[in-house]
Amino acid sequence: MNSRDQTALCRIIERLVDDDLTEQDANWLNDLLQNDPEARTLFLDLTHDNAMLYLNWPQLEQHQNHNTLQSDPPSVSPVAHHAATGLRPYFWNGVSVLAVCTCILISAWLWSAPRQTTHAPFVATLTHSSNARWAESTLPTTVHTPLGPGRMRLKHGTCTLRYTSGVEVLLSGDVDFELIDSSTAKLHSGVAKAKVPKSLDRFTINTPNASSAEQDGEFSVTYNPGDRTSRIRVIEGKVSVRHQQTGKQRIAQKGEALEATHSDLLQADNSIPEGELRIPPRSNYLSDDTMRITTAMGRGGDATIIMSNDPTFLDPALITVKNCESDYRRKGYLRFDLKTIKGSNFDNAKLILTLQETHWAHLRAPHDVLYSVFGVTDESLDGWRPEDLRWENAPANVDASDQVDESKARRLGSMLVIDGRATGQVALQSKELNQFLQEDTNGLVTLIVVRDSPVSSDDYSTPNGFASRRHNSQLPPTLEVQLVANEESI
Amino acid sequence: MTTPEIQSRPSAPQDVDSDATEQFLRLLGQHERMLAAFVMSMLPNVSDSDDILQETKIALWQSFDSFEIGTDFGAWARRAALYRILDFRKRMAREKLKFGISEENYRSLAKEFEDSTSITKNKFGKLATCLARLPDEHQQMIRMRYMEKMDIDQIASASGRSRAATYRILSRIRLSLRECVKREECRMMHALGDG
Numbered sequence: 028m029n030s031r032d033q034t035a036l037c038r039i040i041e042r043l044v045d046d047d048l049t050e051q052d053a054n055w056l057n058d059l060l061q062n063d064p065e066a067r068t069l070f071l072d073l074t075h076d077n078a079m080l081y082l083n084w085p086q087l088e089q090h091q092n093h094n095t096l097q098s099d100p101p102s103v104s105p106v107a108h109h110a111a112t113g114l115r116p117y118f119w120n121g122v123s124v125l126a127v128c129t130c131i132l133i134s135a136w137l138w139s140a141p142r143q144t145t146h147a148p149f150v151a152t153l154t155h156s157s158n159a160r161w162a163e164s165t166l167p168t169t170v171h172t173p174l175g176p177g178r179m180r181l182k183h184g185t186c187t188l189r190y191t192s193g194v195e196v197l198l199s200g201d202v203d204f205e206l207i208d209s210s211t212a213k214l215h216s217g218v219a220k221a222k223v224p225k226s227l228d229r230f231t232i233n234t235p236n237a238s239s240a241e242q243d244g245e246f247s248v249t250y251n252p253g254d255r256t257s258r259i260r261v262i263e264g265k266v267s268v269r270h271q272q273t274g275k276q277r278i279a280q281k282g283e284a285l286e287a288t289h290s291d292l293l294q295a296d297n298s299i300p301e302g303e304l305r306i307p308p309r310s311n312y313l314s315d316d317t318m319r320i321t322t323a324m325g326r327g328g329d330a331t332i333i334m335s336n337d338p339t340f341l342d343p344a345l346i347t348v349k350n351c352e353s354d355y356r357r358k359g360y361l362r363f364d365l366k367t368i369k370g371s372n373f374d375n376a377k378l379i380l381t382l383q384e385t386h387w388a389h390l391r392a393p394h395d396v397l398y399s400v401f402g403v404t405d406e407s408l409d410g411w412r413p414e415d416l417r418w419e420n421a422p423a424n425v426d427a428s429d430q431v432d433e434s435k436a437r438r439l440g441s442m443l444v445i446d447g448r449a450t451g452q453v454a455l456q457s458k459e460l461n462q463f464l465q466e467d468t469n470g471l472v473t474l475i476v477v478r479d480s481p482v483s484s485d486d487y488s489t490p491n492g493f494a495s496r497r498h499n500s501q502l503p504p505t506l507e508v509q510l511v512a513n514e515e516s517i
Numbered sequence: 518m519t520t521p522e523i524q525s526r527p528s529a530p531q532d533v534d535s536d537a538t539e540q541f542l543r544l545l546g547q548h549e550r551m552l553a554a555f556v557m558s559m560l561p562n563v564s565d566s567d568d569i570l571q572e573t574k575i576a577l578w579q580s581f582d583s584f585e586i587g588t589d590f591g592a593w594a595r596r597a598a599l600y601r602i603l604d605f606r607k608r609m610a611r612e613k614l615k616f617g618i619s620e621e622n623y624r625s626l627a628k629e630f631e632d633s634t635s636i637t638k639n640k641f642g643k644l645a646t647c648l649a650r651l652p653d654e655h656q657q658m659i660r661m662r663y664m665e666k667m668d669i670d671q672i673a674s675a676s677g678r679s680r681a682a683t684y685r686i687l688s689r690i691r692l693s694l695r696e697c698v699k700r701e702e703c704r705m706m707h708a709l710g711d712g
């Protein structure tokens with residue numbers, strides 16, 4: 028295999044990573060792999076390296092930094108062993124009881140919610156919560172529910188997460204925590220404490236400016252988004268911390284604390300008790316660079332379609348969505364006029380829907396409800412009129428309750444409504460939504476909301492409702508974006 | 518031991534044997550990283566590989582009754598994943614949604630992966646060592662790819678290069694990492710008196 032083919036194969040792998048392979052690339056690749064054993068070996072080496080880099084990124088970088096620090100004797104003490112050995116048997120007994128309970132619950136979950144499991148790998152379980160009030164989270168907040176990757180936003184109270192890797196994380200107070208995988212998490216705001224078992228390579232908590240990894244021990248991380256400061260305190264063992272902006276790294280031992288500001292990583296005053304960073308509550312105001320567009324603005328619009336086309340079961344103030352076998356299945360259609368952001372570059376696009384009671388005299392299931400949002404890619408279909416929209420003529424519609432015609436629309440993400448609640452708001456924020464809006468060329472976008480699960484049963488048949496543009500007091504369906512200066516325009 | 522095509526377990530949660538559940542979770546925990554690495558080696562796109570991995574885990578659980586305790590769970594799991602990858606490939610080809618690797622090539626690659634699991638298992642430390650040896654500029658590009666999760670166009674824009682130049686540099690980095698890992702493998706084999 029010559030070096031030219033090697034380089035070409037590397038290029039093909041980049042295209043595979045980006046899901047951007049052409050037919051010509053695929054033909055060339057298949058010929059090469061079929062006829063050249065050396066090419067197969069190279070392909071596997073490169074794709075396996077790609078997998079290792081993707082699956083282990085924070086740990087690889089930490090490992091690299093950790094090795095560098097360990098080879099520097101003047102600045103590093105020997106590894107501190109877990110001092111609280113007396114706690115270990117108690118801890119592991121507790122864990123094994125929890126594990127058995129968790130196992131049973133996981134299996135129940137695996138059997139009872141197959142559709143949900145296709146969207147997220149299992150990362151941790153919420154094992155305990157006390158006096159907890161939750162803000163808008165992308166994950167279920169019911170105790171003993173297995174959790175995939177996603178955000179948990181606690182307003183007050185405490186909760187404990189148990190990772191599949193054995194790590195226990197305690198969240199307390201006003202905290203915004205993201206589960207990434209079984210050995211990595213991200214703290215966006217507030218405080219989290221992690222207890223890491225000896226069996227794990229390492230567990231990493233990232234903040235926007237620091238990455239903290241521990242193997243065997245206990246540490247807490249606080250992040251204050253107001254002044255962009257992280258504080259890491261070591262309770263047992265030692266923690267390797269890397270400053271995201273400068274790459275500077277330090278190791279903190281038991282009883283020590285480090286502080287990462289926006290520009291440096293410093294030894295902190297460890298006489299201040301844990302939780303020392305005061306984090307002011309988030310402002311209720313939208314920032315100056317935030318733009319909101321509702322379906323009530325400009326050429327926007329919204330409507331519900333019902334398979335029976337019977338208007339008796341529609342309410343102009345609501346977008347109602349239902350997944351069932353009968354003619355009462357419903358989907359929501361939303362159109363946004365992007366005139367106000369046309370020509371601007373933006374990021375962090377978010378769809379916000381306001382939950383409402385539907386007042387149909389049936390029970391609403393007290394279960395988590397999962398919705399999917401699709402964007403209509405065929406722009407010639409954006410001209411629909413809400414008053415004329417029917418099941419048969421709705422853009423990209425198909426008969427299945429939870430599907431659309433994916434040759435004319437594409438999935439932008441999912442939203443979870445916890446316990447089937449009917450108040451507050453639910454939001455979808457995804458890279459796919461942002462990209463979909465950026466790709467628009469006619470100034471209009473159509474989104475379709477479908478309900479994935481659960482399917483309505485005889486016991487619980489009421490559809491879920493969201494305020495429409497015609498609701499007299501609630502926020503209509505809204506797109507929110509953050510404008511970004513000095514970039515290419517859409 | 519049968520291949521792990523779906524053979525439904527009893528559907529009622531109350532029938533769950535908690536020992537089996539615990540055993541399944543323990544085995545899955547031990548082999549999950551390798552399974553994920555296998556799926557991503559076959560399907561380097563994260564979104565596709567995540568879906569396949571999730572489908573595979575469910576299939577493994579549903580057919581866990583047919584797994585013979587004491588045999589190689591990792592190999593069994595990777596076979597299940599390969600079936601899902603082949604299904605996915607067929608679906609994509611039928612609907613002309615994506616172009617990709619042929620079934621025959623997937624089977625050859627999976628066999629080769631299986632033959633080299635002892636090497637791939639111990640790659641973490643070598644890769645970390647080799648990453649540290651990359652020039653700063655190359656480390657920065659790898660960070661963009663894997664920490665910032667940027668695609669080629671974003672990396673090109675952030676680094677002020679053309680798309681073609683970005684492809685060239687990333688290709689060079691990948692090849693140099695691979696060479697470095699191979700050298701580390703040789704060095705360790707010599708150090709162990711195996712070479």
